[in-house]
Amino acid sequence: MKRLVIEPSERRxxxxxxxxxxDEYGQWDPVQFVPHAKAVAESLPIRVRxxxxxxxxxxxxxxxxxxxxxxxxxEPTPTGWDMAEKLGAGTREEVVLTLCSAVLGxxxxxxxxxxxxxxxxxxxxxxxxxxxTSGSSxxxxxxxxxxxxxxxxxxxxxxxxxxxxxxxxxTVVRAERLALPERxxxxxxxxxxxxxxxxxxxxxxxxxxxxxxxxxxxxGPPESRYLRIDFDDTCAADEDDREAREAxxxxxxYVVAAQERVALEPGDAIFLDNYRVVHGREPFEPRYDGTDRxxxxxxLIRDLRRVFVATEARSRIIG
Ligand SMILES: O=C(O)CCC(=O)C(=O)O
Ligand SMILES: [Fe+2]
Numbered sequence: 001m002k003r004l005v006i007e008p009s010e011r012r013x014x015x016x017x018x019x020x021x022x023d024e025y026g027q028w029d030p031v032q033f034v035p036h037a038k039a040v041a042e043s044l045p046i047r048v049r050x051x052x053x054x055x056x057x058x059x060x061x062x063x064x065x066x067x068x069x070x071x072x073x074x075e076p077t078p079t080g081w082d083m084a085e086k087l088g089a090g091t092r093e094e095v096v097l098t099l100c101s102a103v104l105g106x107x108x109x110x111x112x113x114x115x116x117x118x119x120x121x122x123x124x125x126x127x128x129x130x131x132x133t134s135g136s137s138x139x140x141x142x143x144x145x146x147x148x149x150x151x152x153x154x155x156x157x158x159x160x161x162x163x164x165x166x167x168x169x170x171t172v173v174r175a176e177r178l179a180l181p182e183r184x185x186x187x188x189x190x191x192x193x194x195x196x197x198x199x200x201x202x203x204x205x206x207x208x209x210x211x212x213x214x215x216x217x218x219x220g221p222p223e224s225r226y227l228r229i230d231f232d233d234t235c236a237a238d239e240d241d242r243e244a245r246e247a248x249x250x251x252x253x254y255v256v257a258a259q260e261r262v263a264l265e266p267g268d269a270i271f272l273d274n275y276r277v278v279h280g281r282e283p284f285e286p287r288y289d290g291t292d293r294x295x296x297x298x299x300l301i302r303d304l305r306r307v308f309v310a311t312e313a314r315s316r317i318i319g
Contacts, residue, residue: 001262002060004052005175006067007148010045016071017043018095026259028091030098030107030118034316037102052103056302057125059224061276064262065269066246068096070162076290077163080125080135081114089161091295094119097160100269105156105300108307110147113200118316122159122295124286131132132199132232133256134297141281143173143255146274146299149195152310152318154299157272157279160265162294169261170270171280175227177258180218184250188217192244196233217251226275231255264295271300274297 006014021040025033041049048065071092078084098119101107108223125135134141147153159170180188196212214237219316220226228234231252236244255278264270272279286292301307304316311318 001064002055002058003064003066003111004047004051005066006045006048010047011067011069011246013045014096014099015046017099018069018092019097021095028088028094030094031316034098034102034107037098037107041099041102044103048100049103052100055271057090057102059273059276061176061264061269061273062172065100065271065272066265067269068100068160068268068269070267074162076122077292077294078121079288079292080123080128081117081121082125084121084123084242085115086115090121090294093107093160093162093296095267096297097158101156101158101271101298101300104158104271105154105302106304106307106316107298108152108154108301108304108316108318109299110201111317116317118298120297122297123287124284124292126286126288129286129287134200136281137284137286138298140171140232140283143259143276143278143280144198144232145228147201148228148230148234149197149201150310150318152212152301152306155302156300157274158269158298158300159272160269160296161266162296163266163291164264164293164295165291166284166293167263167265168284168293169263169282171282172260172262172272173255173258173278174260175225175276178254180251184231184247184254185218187243187247188251189219190244191216192218192237192241193236193248194237195228195230196235198230198233199299200203217248220275224276227278229278253274
């Protein structure tokens with residue numbers, strides 16, 4: 001894991017940059033800002049830019065920036081992403097996250113997830129406690145590749161922590177730490193698995209507009225394997241394929257044994273390589289009193305053309 005701790009002078013520099021962005025763009029709208037974010041991010045402190053360059057060239061699986069600025073008058077934690085959207089809560093923090101993220105990739109969104117927003121809110125929502133979405137709380141968010149079902153899934157998931165009073169852990173498993181037997185890796189490298197869309201992509205009518213793919217779980221260079229799995233939604237493509245079913249169960253054992261946790265502090269932003277780690281979240285008791293855990297999230301892709309090809313439009317919003 002790579003970590004960079006922001007110094008006070010750098011924090012001030014970032015804060016000024018946020019002021020400039022908000023002055024220039026008036027009513028904050030990430031859709032308007034994101035196409036310009038890379039250019040503006042050239043004014044971030046040089047250590048931040050160099051940090052992300054190294055994250056990318058070394059294929060760092062987990063990277064954390066600590067000590068990013070947080071607004072002194074941060075709003076109470078909203079009760080769900082829809083409330084956050086309605087209130088426009090955490091605007092300064094969205095600017096910080098989109099700016100830092102722009103050094104690493106291009107932000108994009110899913111039309112059927114959080115109303116197509118580019119910056120998501122991850123906070124507990126009444127009624128969603130046991131769902132498989134980021135609004136969950138009392139049930140853990142089980143280990144997953146972000147949007148494992150789609151060929152356009154992100155290269156990085158970026159999460160910026162605004163509040164985490166109970167120090168709830170983000171769970172992380174690095175592919176590099178999995179000592180899988182050759183026989184098992186062999187099966188997992190075959191296209192015998194069905195990657196189905198998760199609950200966060202299911203629309204109001206109860207169906208998903210996402211495509212489900214049949215593919216391998218392990219792929220890429222043998223010396224540093226890439227991984228694609230959602231333990232709630234990946235299954236054997238052929239339900240009679242017992243070997244494939246058992247391989248998922250066996251993999252789960254290795255994954256749980258290799259699980260690490262990162263308890264994000266307010267002002268920490270974590271960047272998870274979505275090809276090299278799977279992630280989730282520990283369970284917790286929501287309070288719904290404005291003090292709950294609250295993160296901002298963006299999906300980042302290295303080459304926006306992959307999104308243009310998937311959408312058949314010059315659009316950052318898929319579906
Ligand atoms: O809440 C967390 O720490 C992780 C949530 C998550 O998996 C996500 O937002 O993609
Ligand atoms: Fe996730």
